[in-house]
Amino acid sequence: MDEQQLMITFSVLSFSVLGLGSIVLSLVTLVGKGNRSFAIITSAATIFLGAFMWVVLTPQGLVPTALGVVAFVLSIWPNKRR
Numbered sequence: 001m002d003e004q005q006l007m008i009t010f011s012v013l014s015f016s017v018l019g020l021g022s023i024v025l026s027l028v029t030l031v032g033k034g035n036r037s038f039a040i041i042t043s044a045a046t047i048f049l050g051a052f053m054w055v056v057l058t059p060q061g062l063v064p065t066a067l068g069v070v071a072f073v074l075s076i077w078p079n080k081r082r
């Protein structure tokens with residue numbers, strides 16, 4: 001593996017972890033109390049960064065994009081308590 005491939009792999013892994021964290025944050029805001037706007041902003045950033053990687057760098061950017069979409073859907077899902 002050359003340096004560029006290592007950097008792409010690192011980027012995919014780091015943004016995938018950001019997507020997983022965004023899903024957890026969205027679940028926390030859905031189940032309990034939390035800052036819903038921060039969950040939406042984090043999921044939107046994950047979608048944007050993943051889509052940028054998907055279009056410009058590598059098809060593996062689809063993974064963070066999909067995680068961001070799941071987090072975004074969970075963050076805008078209506079809370080049953082309200």
